[in-house]
Amino acid sequence: EAQVTQNPRYLITVTGKKLTVTCSQNMNHEYMSWYRQDPGLGLRQIYYSMNVEVTDKGDVPEGYKVSRKEKRNFPLILESPSPNQTSLYFCASRWTGAGGHGYTFGSGTRLTVV
Amino acid sequence: SQQGEEDPQALSIQEGENATMNCSYKTSINNLQWYRQNSGRGLVHLILIRSNEREKHSGRLRVTLDTSKKSSSLLITASRAADTASYFCATDDRSGNTGKLIFGQGTTLQVKP
Numbered sequence: 684e685a686q687v688t689q690n691p692r693y694l695i696t697v698t699g700k701k702l703t704v705t706c707s708q709n710m711n712h713e714y715m716s717w718y719r720q721d722p723g724l725g726l727r728q729i730y731y732s733m734n735v736e737v738t739d740k741g742d743v744p745e746g747y748k749v750s751r752k753e754k755r756n757f758p759l760i761l762e763s764p765s766p767n768q769t770s771l772y773f774c775a776s777r778w779t780g781a782g783g784h785g786y787t788f789g790s791g792t793r794l795t796v797v
Numbered sequence: 798s799q800q801g802e803e804d805p806q807a808l809s810i811q812e813g814e815n816a817t818m819n820c821s822y823k824t825s826i827n828n829l830q831w832y833r834q835n836s837g838r839g840l841v842h843l844i845l846i847r848s849n850e851r852e853k854h855s856g857r858l859r860v861t862l863d864t865s866k867k868s869s870s871l872l873i874t875a876s877r878a879a880d881t882a883s884y885f886c887a888t889d890d891r892s893g894n895t896g897k898l899i900f901g902q903g904t905t906l907q908v909k910p
Contacts, residue, residue: 687839714896726840726885726900733896741897773839777896782847783828784889786898788839 685710689774689789696764696796704759704792706774714777715757716741716786717749719770726773732757764796803886803901811909816873818904820886821866827889829862829869830898834883843871843884878910 687708696702708715716731718741728741732751746768748760757776761768771793775786804819822829828847832840846853846862846869853860859872873880883903890897 716897723902725902728895728897731896739895741895771837775840780845782845782850784896784898785830785842785845786832786840786887787842788832790839791837793837 685787687774687776687787687789689772689792691792692790694792694794696794698765698796699763702761702764702794704761704772704774704794706757706759706789707755708757708774708776708787709755710776710778710787711754712776712778712787713754714784715751716775716777717747717757717759718773718775719743720773720791721770729759729772761794764794766796768794769796770794803884803904805904806902807905807907809907809909810876812876812878814876816876816880816906816908818871818884818906820869820871820901822869822886822888822901823867824888826864829860830887831858831860831869831871832885832887832900834885834903836882840885873906876906876908878908880906881908882906 690705713734717729718726720726727743730749732738774789802821830845831843834840844855846860857874862869883905885903886901887898
């Protein structure tokens with residue numbers, strides 16, 4: 684089954700403790716992206732990657748890092764999490780169809796930083 | 798910045814009724830897409846309409862696009878309780894060539910059995 688897999692699904696951590704949210708896709712998509720979703724602010728792009736070893740900042744990159752060492756994986760790293768990074772996070776990979784591009788999303792990671 | 802603005806923010810209907818959601822956007826687009834999100838879950842792609850199309854159907858979904866008004870509507874016919882979800886329109890970011898999709902704030906639809 685074509686899918687984007689994120690782990691963990693839920694995570695509670697303390698301020699300053701480094702964490703990694705993993706993301707993997709099995710569709711051989713080149714483009715992958717991370718979004719965070721917050722009430723009243725909608726979905727905002729954190730980072731994206733056009734291909735292996737090519738990453739760039741989205742709209743809200745502060746406090747996050749990413750890497751893209753292989754096509755299928757695009758982990759999101761929080762070096763020193765803070766409470767304002769409490770959010771619902773989504774990884775997505777982009778497909779190309781007849782009409783243009785669309786996204787396949789992971790199931791989300793609900794992160795709480797205390 | 799939010800490209801898409803959706804209206805209404807919330808909609809509550811009875812099963813069997815039709816649900817209409819509207820989306821407005823600000824810049825020129827290649828296409829417009831609609832996604833569904835069940836509570837706290839990932840977004841699921843529903844339908845994509847190209848900028849040169851005016852109407853598109855997929856099952857019980859009907860999407861219209863008016864590029865002169867920079868607006869789109871999503872109609873769900875004969876709604877079911879399982880259609881209860883949030884619905885988002887999304888457009889591509891043509892300005893920065895980032896491949897980014899810009900999402901509206903969404904319409905929360907409740908379908909009562």
